[in-house]
Amino acid sequence: DGGITQSPKYLFRKEGQNVTLSCEQNLNHDAMYWYRQDPGQGLRLIYYSQIVNDFQKGDIAEGYSVSREKKESFPLTVTSAQKNPTAFYLCASTQGQGVYSPLHFGNGTRLTVT
Amino acid sequence: AQRVTQPEKLLSVFKGAPVELKCNYSYSGSPELFWYVQYSRQRLQLLLRHISRESIKGFTADLNKGETSFHLKKPFAQEEDSAMYYCALDPTIQGAQKLVFGQGTRLTINP
Numbered sequence: 001d002g003g004i005t006q007s008p009k010y011l012f013r014k015e016g017q018n019v020t021l022s023c024e025q026n027l028n029h030d031a032m033y034w035y036r037q038d039p040g041q042g043l044r045l046i047y048y049s050q051i052v053n054d055f056q057k058g059d060i061a062e063g064y065s066v067s068r069e070k071k072e073s074f075p076l077t078v079t080s081a082q083k084n085p086t087a088f089y090l091c092a093s094t095q096g097q098g099v100y101s102p103l104h105f106g107n108g109t110r111l112t113v114t
Numbered sequence: 115a116q117r118v119t120q121p122e123k124l125l126s127v128f129k130g131a132p133v134e135l136k137c138n139y140s141y142s143g144s145p146e147l148f149w150y151v152q153y154s155r156q157r158l159q160l161l162l163r164h165i166s167r168e169s170i171k172g173f174t175a176d177l178n179k180g181e182t183s184f185h186l187k188k189p190f191a192q193e194e195d196s197a198m199y200y201c202a203l204d205p206t207i208q209g210a211q212k213l214v215f216g217q218g219t220r221l222t223i224n225p
Contacts, residue, residue: 031210042118042200042215050210058212090158094211102160103150103211 003027006091006106013085013113021076021109023091030096032074033103036060037088046089049074050096078111085113116141116205120216127191128224135186135219137175137201146204147184148213149175153197161186161199171195191223 004025013019025032031050035043045058049068063082068074074093078085090108095101117140127133139145151161162170164177164184175186184201201216 033210035215040123040217042120042202042217043213044215045212048210048212056210102148102163103158103213105158107157 004091004093004104004106006089006109008109009107011109011111013111015113016080017113018077018079019085019111019113021078021089021091021111023074023076023106025072025074025091025093025104027093027095027104028071029093029101029104030071031094032068033092033094034058034064034066034074034076035090035092037090037108043090046076078113085111087111116145116203116214118201118203118214118216120199120201120219122219123217124220124222126222126224129193130190133186133188133191133195133221133223135199135201135221137184137186137216139182139184139201139203141182141203141205143205144179147175147177148202148204149173149184149186150200150202150215151197152200153194158200193223193225196221196223 007022033048034046037043044060046064047066049055055066065077088110091106092103119138147164149161152158173188198220200218202213204211
């Protein structure tokens with residue numbers, strides 16, 4: 001069954017600790033994205049990657065880092081520099097350049113930092 | 115800067131009544147606009163894309179450049195339409211889809 005898997009579903013961390021959220025896709029999509037969702041707000045783009053070993057900052061990249069070492073994986077690290085890390089994080093993918101495909105989303109990870 | 119506004123956080127209508135979810139955008143170019151939907155216990159997924167000019171599940175959306183709006187409409191609401199709806203704008207001509215999302219509207223269809 002093709003799709004995007006985000007793990008874990010819930011994540012709890014102490015303030016000051018870095019934490020990495022996993023996102024894996026078996027859709028053979030080239031592009032992957034990370035969005036953040038806060039209550040009453042729309043999704044905001046954190047980082048995106050159009051191809052392996054390349055990624056770009058989105059609108060709210062400060063305090064986050066990513067890597068794209070494999071086509072199917074796009075982990076997001078929430079660093080201690082992120083001032084308000086508690087949020088719902090969504091990963092998505094699309095087929096890539098030259099071919100339109102809608103965003104395919106994962107089920108999300110809810111991160112709580114105390 | 116690009117912005118998408120959905121003025122209604124919550125919208126409740128009775129089954130069989132018409133539905134209109136409002137979406138306004140600000141963008142200087144020619145945007146590509148979308149409606150995404152999240153049903154209970156399901157993932158966020160594309161409902162429709164303005165360029166396709168399709169009707170999906172009875173929903174349509176017309177781009178009005180003069181009013182910078184992309185309202186989602188359905189003439190007769192069904193209970194299964196209850197969901198969270200997001201309007202989104204893609205300002206990029208090509209390449210990655212860097213969508214800008216509205217705040218979302220939770221639609222509830224009452225029996």
